[in-house]
Amino acid sequence: MTTVTDVIAVEQEHLLQVYRRGSVVFERGRGCRLFDANGRSYLDLISGVGVASLGHAHPRLASAIADQAQQLLHTSNLFFHPLQGELATRLSNLAGLPRAFFCNSGAEAVEASLKFARRYWHAQGQPRSEFVAFEHSFHGRTMGALSVTWDDHYRAPFKPLIPGVTFVAPDDIEGLRAAVTERTAAVIVEPIQGEGGVRPIGGDMAKAITAACLNTGALLIADEVQCGLGRTGRPFYSPVIGLEPDLMAIGKSLGAGVPIAATLFSERVAAAAAFGDHGSTYGGNLLACRAALVFLEELVDGGLMSHVARVGAHTEAGLHALAGRHPFIREIRGAGLMWGLELDRPAAPIVDAAIQQGLLVNRTAETVIRLLPPYIITTEEIDEAIGLLDAALIAAFGGQQG
Numbered sequence: 001m002t003t004v005t006d007v008i009a010v011e012q013e014h015l016l017q018v019y020r021r022g023s024v025v026f027e028r029g030r031g032c033r034l035f036d037a038n039g040r041s042y043l044d045l046i047s048g049v050g051v052a053s054l055g056h057a058h059p060r061l062a063s064a065i066a067d068q069a070q071q072l073l074h075t076s077n078l079f080f081h082p083l084q085g086e087l088a089t090r091l092s093n094l095a096g097l098p099r100a101f102f103c104n105s106g107a108e109a110v111e112a113s114l115k116f117a118r119r120y121w122h123a124q125g126q127p128r129s130e131f132v133a134f135e136h137s138f139h140g141r142t143m144g145a146l147s148v149t150w151d152d153h154y155r156a157p158f159k160p161l162i163p164g165v166t167f168v169a170p171d172d173i174e175g176l177r178a179a180v181t182e183r184t185a186a187v188i189v190e191p192i193q194g195e196g197g198v199r200p201i202g203g204d205m206a207k208a209i210t211a212a213c214l215n216t217g218a219l220l221i222a223d224e225v226q227c228g229l230g231r232t233g234r235p236f237y238s239p240v241i242g243l244e245p246d247l248m249a250i251g252k253s254l255g256a257g258v259p260i261a262a263t264l265f266s267e268r269v270a271a272a273a274a275f276g277d278h279g280s281t282y283g284g285n286l287l288a289c290r291a292a293l294v295f296l297e298e299l300v301d302g303g304l305m306s307h308v309a310r311v312g313a314h315t316e317a318g319l320h321a322l323a324g325r326h327p328f329i330r331e332i333r334g335a336g337l338m339w340g341l342e343l344d345r346p347a348a349p350i351v352d353a354a355i356q357q358g359l360l361v362n363r364t365a366e367t368v369i370r371l372l373p374p375y376i377i378t379t380e381e382i383d384e385a386i387g388l389l390d391a392a393l394i395a396a397f398g399g400q401q402g
């Protein structure tokens with residue numbers, strides 16, 4: 001049997017060392033549970049960072065993938081196939097943005113958003129190149145996406161990034177008004193900041209963004225890669241806070257584990273695109289589209305979105321009760337099945353203590369425990385997870401209450 005030590009040793013020799021991984025080797029999964037090489041089971045409340053929306057080894061998804069593999073996986077974007085249009089139609093109905101470009105990762109979806117914001121202004125004959133983004137934002141690791149990502153830890157080794165990006169604090173409405181000008185191509189915002197610590201954008205800031213875009217003509221890009229596609233129990237979070245984006249980046253849960261992401265466009269922005277402007281070899285291949293169609297069928301026709309809303313409300317109540325027992329939990333933030341528990345101390349020890357309890361959670365922004373469970377999780381599994389998290393908090397911090 002391959003041991004954890006063997007796996008780590010091979011990786012240390014041959015993989016670029018950019019990931020600090022937990023010391024577990026997973027072999028298989030079912031529903032909301034993962035199993036390691038020793039057969040030990042873990043309740044998965046992170047779902048591969050918000051990706052495994054249908055859980056693991058979902059029977060319909062697995063058989064659709066197998067069926068597609070026996071028909072046709074990939075033809076490139078040199079030719080037509082029937083699934084891109086079908087998927088784009090479904091996404092358009094859900095988001096109210098009529099056109100889609102398919103790619104493979106959230107960063108690429110953001111990259112296309114930034115490029116086509118500039119493309120729009122180029123087509124108007126008044127090139128605008130600047131962007132306004134938010135402190136605590138995370139939009140991905142490619143050069144463009146990194147340029148609108150806030151944390152200097154990610155940025156510093158790769159400078160210079162693209163110029164003309166201004167960051168505004170999410171509560172600094174005056175700062176936002178001053179930053180958005182007639183040189184701004186677009187404002188980019190995560191309606192709920194994910195990596196930055198699960199921070200919903202406030203209603204007043206959302207109003208200020210809308211007004212600033214209206215006053216200056218700047219486009220609005222919503223990055224719904226993490227908080228979109230039913231994660232909050234609503235199709236997207238932008239309309240919940242009153243934002244009407246011209247472009248939207250989505251990814252993560254869309255393929256339920258098969259890599260696919262997309263940028264969605266309003267008609268006026270899409271009208272600026274010309275053949276050859278952008279592309280992706282893999283983008284929207286048959287396998288990825290087939291998986292995404294299964295996900296959307298489950299989400300919309302199968303009632304998964306209302307399930308998320310229901311289980312999400314139960315989760316919120318359970319987390320507030322947990323916070324009542326542990327004064328070092330300072331705040332609970334989020335919606336649906338996207339939650340952050342802000343601690344008054346570093347959250348890293350909790351991740352390890354939770355693994356010991358058979359629970360997978362994740363730390364973000366140093367002091368935040370993040371939960372992004374599969375959409376299919378049940379209230380019973382949430383209760384079990386909160387019980388395990390309670391035990392992990394006690395194991396990590398014991399009697400150090402507050």
Ligand SMILES: Cc1ncc(COP(=O)(O)O)c(C=O)c1O
Pocket residue numbers: 049104105106107108110138139140141190194195223224225226227251252
């Ligand atoms: C809001 C947001 N945008 C973009 C990305 C980048 O996505 P990917 O890692 O698929 O490139 C992420 C990833 O965490 C994200 O949370």
